[in-house]
Amino acid sequence: MTVRTIYLEELNSLRKSVAEMGEAVEASFDMLLTAVDSKDEDLEMQIIRGDRVINDMERSIESKCLSLITRQQPIAGDLRMISAALKVVTDIERIGDQTADIAELLLRLKGCDLDAYSRHITGMLQVSKEIVHDAVHAFVTRNSDAANEVIRHDDVVDSLFAKVKDDLVYMLQEGVDNIDACVDVLMIAKYLERIGDHAVNIAEWEIFQESGSIKDIRLM
Numbered sequence: 380m381t382v383r384t385i386y387l388e389e390l391n392s393l394r395k396s397v398a399e400m401g402e403a404v405e406a407s408f409d410m411l412l413t414a415v416d417s418k419d420e421d422l423e424m425q426i427i428r429g430d431r432v433i434n435d436m437e438r439s440i441e442s443k444c445l446s447l448i449t450r451q452q453p454i455a456g457d458l459r460m461i462s463a464a465l466k467v468v469t470d471i472e473r474i475g476d477q478t479a480d481i482a483e484l485l486l487r488l489k490g491c492d493l494d495a496y497s498r499h500i501t502g503m504l505q506v507s508k509e510i511v512h513d514a515v516h517a518f519v520t521r522n523s524d525a526a527n528e529v530i531r532h533d534d535v536v537d538s539l540f541a542k543v544k545d546d547l548v549y550m551l552q553e554g555v556d557n558i559d560a561c562v563d564v565l566m567i568a569k570y571l572e573r574i575g576d577h578a579v580n581i582a583e584w585e586i587f588q589e590s591g592s593i594k595d596i597r598l599m
Contacts, residue, residue, distance in 0.1 A: 386451050390460070393443050394519060397464055400436040400471050401515030407433070407478045408508045414482065415504060418490035426482040433475035440468045456588075463588040467518055470577040470584075474511055477570040477577075484563045484570075496564040497546035503539040507571045507578075510536060514578035518585040526582035536575035543568040 407426050414422040444465045447453060453461055493500045510532050517525035547561050555561060587593040 386447075389443070389447055389451075390457060393440065393447065393461065393464055396436070396440050396443060397467060397471075398515070398519045400433065400440060400468060401511075401519065403429075403433050403436060404471055404475050404478065405508070405512055405515070407475060408511060411478055411481060411485075412504055412508065414485060415493060415501065420486060420490075423482040423486050427479045430475050430479040433472060437468045437472040441465060459588045459591055463518070463584040467581050467584050470580045471515065474574050474577050477574050481567050481570050484567050488560060488563055491560060493564060493567070496550065496561060497543040497568075499539050499542040499546065500564065500568060503536065503543060503568060503571050506532075506535050506539060507574045510575055510578040514581040514585075518581050518588075521585065521589060523586050523589050526585040529582035530579050533575050533579045536572060540568050540572040 407429055410422055410426050410429075413419070414426065444461050447461050448458070510529055513525060513532070514529045516522070517529060544565065547565050551558065551561055583593050
């Protein structure tokens with residue numbers, strides 16, 4: 380096997396590893412949606428424990444990236460892809476962290492109905508899941524058009540967050556009994572907004588790996 384063939388196989392392995400890490404976060408998010416519906420505390424604990432696996436995947440991918448850079452000294456497009464992968468796994472890992480954070484808040488809320496606090500929260504959960512999937516898929520398949528669509532779609536997440544916040548402010552002004560629960564639901568919405576931001580970052584790194592530019596600034 381030639382050196383070039385080995386190098387190409389390592390690049391393909393890197394792309395596959397990023398895809399697998401994205402799939403792991405998506406699986407965690409699917410469990411989160413199920414836990415919201417079922418009020419299943421065991422499932423919520425499973426999400427929290429599973430975050431360690433995602434952290435380990437991040438470290439493994441970072442090691443692959445650094446090994447490729449130091450041993451192969453990639454140029455042009457390959458270097459952009461490896462550099463972008465280093466950034467993307469950080470965002471995917473943060474999505475995993477925030478999914479686990481939401482699971483911890485669900486445990487504390489002890490099975491309360493989130494829709495009782497805002498009818499927009501479950502919609503925000505679903506949109507956040509979709510935008511994460513679309514962002515990782517755009518990066519792995521190197522689809523800049525899909526990445527730009529993710530960036531545009533983030534406005535939907537931001538709009539839903541504003542609606543959830545307005546609902547909770549109204550409840551507090553009306554003198555709701557469980558103030559702590561309102562704060563926890565607001566935190567869930569805030570984590571979902573951050574997840575949307577991380578999805579946008581992933582989409583922007585897809586554009587970078589194709590063009591060498593991010594937010595219209597030429598980096599490479």
